Amino acid sequence: MNENLKTIKYNTFLLNWLTLILILVIAMIVIGGITRITDSGLSMVEWRPFLGFLPPLSDQEWDRVFNLYKNTPEYSYYNKGMLLSEFKFIFFWEYFHRLWGRIIGVVFIIPLTYLIISKKIDRFITLRLMIILFFGSLQAFIGWWMVNSGLIDKPDVSQYRLAIHFGNSLLILFLLFWLILDLKNRKSKIKFDLNLIIFLILFITIIAGSLVAGMDAGLMYNTYPLMNDSFFPIDYLSLGFLDPFENPGSAQFHHRHLGLISLIAIGIFFVKNLYKKKVFPELLLLIVLIIIQFLLGVYILLNYVPNLNASLHQIGAVLIFLTMIKIIHTLNIKT
Numbered sequence: 001m002n003e004n005l006k007t008i009k010y011n012t013f014l015l016n017w018l019t020l021i022l023i024l025v026i027a028m029i030v031i032g033g034i035t036r037i038t039d040s041g042l043s044m045v046e047w048r049p050f051l052g053f054l055p056p057l058s059d060q061e062w063d064r065v066f067n068l069y070k071n072t073p074e075y076s077y078y079n080k081g082m083l084l085s086e087f088k089f090i091f092f093w094e095y096f097h098r099l100w101g102r103i104i105g106v107v108f109i110i111p112l113t114y115l116i117i118s119k120k121i122d123r124f125i126t127l128r129l130m131i132i133l134f135f136g137s138l139q140a141f142i143g144w145w146m147v148n149s150g151l152i153d154k155p156d157v158s159q160y161r162l163a164i165h166f167g168n169s170l171l172i173l174f175l176l177f178w179l180i181l182d183l184k185n186r187k188s189k190i191k192f193d194l195n196l197i198i199f200l201i202l203f204i205t206i207i208a209g210s211l212v213a214g215m216d217a218g219l220m221y222n223t224y225p226l227m228n229d230s231f232f233p234i235d236y237l238s239l240g241f242l243d244p245f246e247n248p249g250s251a252q253f254h255h256r257h258l259g260l261i262s263l264i265a266i267g268i269f270f271v272k273n274l275y276k277k278k279v280f281p282e283l284l285l286l287i288v289l290i291i292i293q294f295l296l297g298v299y300i301l302l303n304y305v306p307n308l309n310a311s312l313h314q315i316g317a318v319l320i321f322l323t324m325i326k327i328i329h330t331l332n333i334k335t
Contacts, residue, residue: 011183014121017111018180024104025176026318029169031097033314036162036213037307040093042074045151047144053102055095065091077155101140108136125179132175139168159214160245166210170203170321177322181329188332194272195331198265199324205258206317212255217248218305224298227253252301259297266290269324279327286323293320 035041045068046052056062066087069075075082112129115121121129146161182188190196212218221227228234233249243250270287273279293316300309 014115014125015180015183018176018183021104021108022173022176022180024100024107025169025173026322028097028100028104029166029173029318030311030315031093031100032166032169033311035093035097037310038090038093039074039078040090041097041147041157042072042094042150042155043069043087043090044094044098044147045069045072047147049102049140052098055091062088072151073153073155074150098143101143105136105140108133125183128175128179132172132179135168135172135175139165139172142168156216157214159211159251162214163207163210167207170206170318173318173322174325177325178329181326185330186333188329189334190328191332195269195328198269199328201258201265202262202320202324205255205262206321208251208255208258209313209317211245211251212248213310215246215248215251217252217255218301218310220248221252222301222304224256224301256297256301259294263290263294266320266324273327273331276331279330282323282327282330286320286327289316289320289323292316 044065046065056065062084066084069087069091079086112133115129116126142161142165146157146165149158149161150156178188221233223229227249233247233253235247236250236253237243237247239247239250244254245251266286267290270283273283293313296309296313296316300306300313303309
């Protein structure tokens with residue numbers, strides 16, 4: 001009886017701990033989106049993963065980090081003459097973003113170390129947690145790799161690296177949430193079926209959105225459904241093979257139509273699984289979220305990407321992503 005109580009206790013701790021990590025990761029994505037939207041990501045030009053917990057604490061230190069920023073392409077191109085008070089605002093968001101990542105690392109690594117040393121979890125769960133730790137650690141390196149791309153000769157980060165950074169955060173969310181659902185309910189398996197195909201369409205649509213954000217492509221062709229009286233952007237496919245990834249007009253074209261395809265695909269997903277009572281509440285939530293997300297995307301485009309709405313659009317994408325994971329996991333539970 002005592003052993004059973006201990007097992008229940010550790011399972012409850014494991015589930016609560018991983019749920020906390022999930023919430024922290026979602027918050028991290030939101031903070032990252034705000035950092036991007038406020039153009040704060042290039043304000044910290046140093047990467048000190050173990051010594052960067054504290055912000056500048058003196059006027060001399062503020063002057064030092066501000067002078068470092070003044071040597072960046074972003075300052076020269078966009079922020080020439082920026083005041084120190086303005087710099088402190090963008091510095092705060094990038095600092096907060098990095099600090100939050102460190103907090104996640106501490107909250108994840110310390111309990112994980114204890115659980116492994118005390119042998120409270122089995123090998124399979126340990127392996128899955130180590131995989132999450134690997135991609136979480138990789139995320140920090142990708143983040144600096146992305147930032148570094150905007151510190152050398154261009155005033156903006158690489159859209160490729162931004163997409164990889166965001167895509168890796170979604171992968172971490174998937175691995176973490178799937179493990180939580182396995183622990184909370186029963187183990188589920190991934191099936192290659194229509195549900196998975198629709199989920200992959202959603203994932204591609206979200207990544208396409210990160211390319212749009214990386215090139216500020218939402219600030220052009222601010223009409224819908226046509227793109228300045230044309231179905232295609234005027235320079236569509238003008239860059240050859242790399243055009244979808246380097247032409248802002250093409251990136252926006254693909255994201256807006258992938259968004260429509262996702263809306264239709266999730267509509268099919270909704271109808272296909274509507275009779276399954278065990279996922280009915282989540283299905284209703286999903287269809288409401290995708291309709292709001294689509295309409296919000298159009299609104300953002302027509303209004304030249306207002307910051308608050310752009311942040312809500314990113315949050316909406318994450319909520320839809322998690323809701324689909326929950327539904328697919330429930331449908332695929334082993335019987």
